[in-house]
Amino acid sequence: MNTTQHVINDSDESFRDHFNAVNEDGKRNWFYPQKPTGKWHTRRVWFTVLILTLLFATPFITFNGQPLLLFNVLERKFIIFGIFIGPQDYWLFGLTMLSFMVFIVLFTTVFGRLWCGWACPQTVFMEMVFRKIEYAIEGNATKQKLLNKAPWDTDKILKKTAKYMAFMTVSFLIANLLLSYVLGVDELSKIIREPIADHMPLFGGIIAFTAIFYFNFAWLRDQACTVVCPYGRLQGVLMDRNTINVAYDYERGEPRGKIHKNQERTEGDCVNCHQCVAVCPTGIDIRNGLQMECVNCTACIDACDNIMEKVGFEKGLIRYTSENAIVRKTNKLITPRVVGAMVMLVLLWSVLGFMVVSRTDTQTMLLRAPGSQYIENKDKTITNLYTFKIFNKTNHAIAPEIRLEGIQGKLIFAGASATGKSGPKAPDLSLEPAGMVEGTVFIIVPGNELKSRKTTLKLSVYQGNEKLEAFETTFIAPEN
Ligand code: SF4
Ligand code: SF4
Numbered sequence: 001m002n003t004t005q006h007v008i009n010d011s012d013e014s015f016r017d018h019f020n021a022v023n024e025d026g027k028r029n030w031f032y033p034q035k036p037t038g039k040w041h042t043r044r045v046w047f048t049v050l051i052l053t054l055l056f057a058t059p060f061i062t063f064n065g066q067p068l069l070l071f072n073v074l075e076r077k078f079i080i081f082g083i084f085i086g087p088q089d090y091w092l093f094g095l096t097m098l099s100f101m102v103f104i105v106l107f108t109t110v111f112g113r114l115w116c117g118w119a120c121p122q123t124v125f126m127e128m129v130f131r132k133i134e135y136a137i138e139g140n141a142t143k144q145k146l147l148n149k150a151p152w153d154t155d156k157i158l159k160k161t162a163k164y165m166a167f168m169t170v171s172f173l174i175a176n177l178l179l180s181y182v183l184g185v186d187e188l189s190k191i192i193r194e195p196i197a198d199h200m201p202l203f204g205g206i207i208a209f210t211a212i213f214y215f216n217f218a219w220l221r222d223q224a225c226t227v228v229c230p231y232g233r234l235q236g237v238l239m240d241r242n243t244i245n246v247a248y249d250y251e252r253g254e255p256r257g258k259i260h261k262n263q264e265r266t267e268g269d270c271v272n273c274h275q276c277v278a279v280c281p282t283g284i285d286i287r288n289g290l291q292m293e294c295v296n297c298t299a300c301i302d303a304c305d306n307i308m309e310k311v312g313f314e315k316g317l318i319r320y321t322s323e324n325a326i327v328r329k330t331n332k333l334i335t336p337r338v339v340g341a342m343v344m345l346v347l348l349w350s351v352l353g354f355m356v357v358s359r360t361d362t363q364t365m366l367l368r369a370p371g372s373q374y375i376e377n378k379d380k381t382i383t384n385l386y387t388f389k390i391f392n393k394t395n396h397a398i399a400p401e402i403r404l405e406g407i408q409g410k411l412i413f414a415g416a417s418a419t420g421k422s423g424p425k426a427p428d429l430s431l432e433p434a435g436m437v438e439g440t441v442f443i444i445v446p447g448n449e450l451k452s453r454k455t456t457l458k459l460s461v462y463q464g465n466e467k468l469e470a471f472e473t474t475f476i477a478p479e480n
Pocket of ligand 1: 246276279280281282283284285286293294295296297298299300301
């Protein structure tokens with residue numbers, strides 16, 4: 001809760017003493033929000049269409065032969081906008097997450113809970129899918145209340161069965177959607193086509209997630225935002241007096257009072273109709289000021305605008321605005337806090353951009369074998385022994401080859417096949433996607449190429465003629 005927020009009625013702050021989703025007996029307050037209608041709701045419906053289209057279409061979009069987004073936590077493989085992040089790239093994943101968090105801080109400081117109301121899958125599915133199914137089957141809030149109190153007659157059984165079957169179907173769809181982001185659509189469709197017995201753990205996962213989503217949308221509902229979601233709880237520290245939020249203009253609305261015909265109005269514009277409370281999915285009264293439970297769904301803006309239109313007052317008593325805009329009639333979006341977050345974000349994105357651009361397809365570690373010495377050969381060459389590891393940082397198989405650069409010499413891998421006409425053949429270093437190969441290799445360099453006891457050798461990893469990576473190692477030789 002933001003303590004800087006103005007409280008409408010200083011004498012009645014009782015709403016702050018308890019959690020409004022729980023009644024005085026400690027039982028749950030089940031909310032029956034009225035169906036929202038109005039300009040903002042229509043906008044949100046269109047935005048939902050866009051969001052859901054993106055959400056369901058993205059797993060099918062491929063880039064360079066791989067999914068655009070993949071979050072395979074089971075195999076620790078991630079693809080973010082076509083960039084494969086394997087086990088070797090945790091720094092990249094960590095930095096991406098860190099910049100995402102800074103972005104969230106910046107976004108929330110400026111625009112409050114815009115994300116919650118418009119794009120969060122919880123709100124989108126709850127208010128725009130599950131709630132709409134409920135309205136379609138059981139009717140508006142009053143009818144829902146009556147139905148819940150009614151005895152279990154045929155009508156109630158049919159309606160409840162239809163509703164919960166529909167909820168279960170959508171939950172199953174969401175569980176599959178989630179899995180398509182974890183495994184990719186190709187893998188998921190393979191699992192669907194093949195016998196269930198071949199994929200019991202994954203099938204169990206789909207059932208478990210269906211049950212979780214069903215529980216969330218059929219029962220948990222608003223409490224997912226007000227009790228479970230950590231982002232909602234952070235709002236108080238992320239927002240300030242300049243943050244744009246859905247807010248009630250108490251300067252204009254107070255003192256509130258009913259409209260009395262043929263009587264000059266001395267009160268503010270709030271006619272105390274409680275419509276803003278009736279539509280609220282988290283059951284709060286926005287006139288009490290900014291509250292942690294508000295998910296910025298805009299339903300109260302529409303409800304109040306409809307009333308304002310009816311009574312002939314200017315719309316916008318509840319609107320997107322800030323505390324400073326209400327009190328001082330001025331708002332400053334770019335505050336020192338915003339600038340600080342922006343600077344940090346630009347720095348993080350620059351580092352991230354550089355790392356992505358300079359990222360190589362392989363990561364090779366080639367180190368002199370512990371305790372090994374150089375070997376002086378009869379043909380005046382010097383040999384050093386190394387151990388190596390090559391990691392494939394791509395999501396496709398590669399066949400790398402290590403070559404010396406800028407110096408005469410050769411590499412002989414332990415386990416290499418017999419020397420052919422063109423010298424010893426390298427062993428098969430083929431790598432699976434995100435795979436690793438390791439071994440030992442002798443590097444043999446003519447003595448006349450070495451000018452000092454310690455020489456820095458330049459090496460590269462190639463696939464065919466394509467250079468994948470360049471790296472260095474040290475080579476030890478006798479003093480002269
Ligand atoms: S107070 Fe208004 S914007 Fe906030 S959750 Fe309730 S209806 Fe939605
Ligand atoms: S809908 Fe508007 S007029 Fe009615 S109680 Fe809420 S703020 Fe006041």
